[in-house]
Amino acid sequence: MNPSFHELEIFSTVARHRSFRKAAEERGVSPSALSHALRALEEKLGVRLLNRTTRSVLPTEAGARLLQTLEPAFQDVSLALQDLRAMQDTPMGSLRINMPRPAARLLADRMARFVLQYPRVSLEVVTEERLIDIVAEGFDAGIRFGESVAADMVSVPVGASQRFAVVASPEYLSIHGVPEKLHDLMRHACIGRRFPSGRRYDWEFENAETLFTVAVSGPLVLDDDDSMIRAAILGVGCTYVYEALVQQDIGQKRLQPILRNWMPRAEPFCLYYPSRRQMPLPLRVFIDFLKGREAATQLQE
Structure with missing residues (x-):
């Protein structure tokens, strides 16, 4: 059985500090809990990772090799999580929208202003008249007349009728x-x-x-x-x-x-998407942008 991310992270913390006490303080647990977790990891792998004495904790040769591989991987994970948190605060990433050609023409100026305001969002618009399954075809949202939107979709009117x-x-x-x-x-x-x-x-x-x-x-x-x-x-x-x-x-x-x-x-055009839960930030700001007074005025004019 492969070790879990949590178990490998415990090993990395102890090996880095070369101390169960310091590692326990960092992780907010007891030294004995870390010691039991390390022993279970070694038994799972069938190899000793740490040499323990009353005065020190040092990686074995196998432990040192594992640590050398794990540290860059953990750094990559940490950077990825930082990027993810940044995406939650600053709109960035790709946004794919499907809509009919008339809607794209009516919203063209508005979409241009959106990407100027949010330069870290890459907006891709695919125009076609047929009704599609936006989830199956890889779109974040679609725009259609309200009467054309499937009942299981969340629908938001954008602009005037x-x-x-x-x-x-x-x-x-x-x-x-x-x-x-x-x-x-x-x-x-x-x-x-x-x-x-x-x-x-x-x-x-x-x-x-x-x-x-x-x-x-x-x-x-x-x-x-x-x-x-x-x-x-x-x-x-x-x-x-x-x-x-x-x-x-x-x-x-x-x-x-x-x-x-x-x-x-x-009926006014409606932007629709599959769920309100964990909505990507680029989609949320795009919806807010289209619902703005300027968008409604443009569509009405």
């Missing part, structure tokens, strides 16, 4: 007309969205707290917001995206919002 928008280029609308009612979309070219699951998205609308869905059709189906926005700017048709993603294009007259009175709000 998002508003959707249907937009098209002014050129397209000048040719095909501006839709005034939902059924008008049936005669328009609409840029569709298909999820990684293969399901095609039906556009969602709301009026007087009543929800409506419209199964639109058109010449182009995509799975990426940036590509959909670009296609709309080029005049392919109408597209349905987060309003925050097209605000600049609307302001610069490249896109025009339509059916604004029918647009619903989505």
Whole structure:
């Protein structure tokens, strides 16, 4: 049976002090307790480690060789524990987050400010639309809409709820007309969205707290917001995206919002992770950072 770390540490302390009394004072136990522990260790190893007399305690040749090997190892362990304690006080280390591309785009500025404020944290963001097992795939946390988060996860809303928008280029609308009612979309070219699951998205609308869905059709189906926005700017048709993603294009007259009175709000993005216990400090400060007033303002804008 291999000796325990505790037993080897006792041997190292006694051999270093060459005294049971001094070693006992350091460890806060009685000399006799250390003597019994050393004797049990020697019996377990089948070799004498210390020569004991009434005046001195000296390592045997085997004990000296073991001590020579153990001391650097104990120093490495001590340094590792010091680093661990430092990590508990100062955010450092890696942080892996999984999120959909729209969330990454909306939070890009905020994430940049986070790594500037915490330069010892290495933030890695992987974007994809499919729902994954963040634990199995090695992520510390994920960001999704609240309704998409598994029930066994701890979920924290980050930012304000998002508003959707249907937009098209002014050129397209000048040719095909501006839709005034939902059924008008049936005669328009609409840029569709298909999820990684293969399901095609039906556009969602709301009026007087009543929800409506419209199964639109058109010449182009995509799975990426940036590509959909670009296609709309080029005049392919109408597209349905987060309003925050097209605000600049609307302001610069490249896109025009339509059916604004029918647009619903989505649930806010939620950051989720597997447990509240022993949360890594980088994750805790990242959550606090995203929950800050500045983050909420940015998402709302």
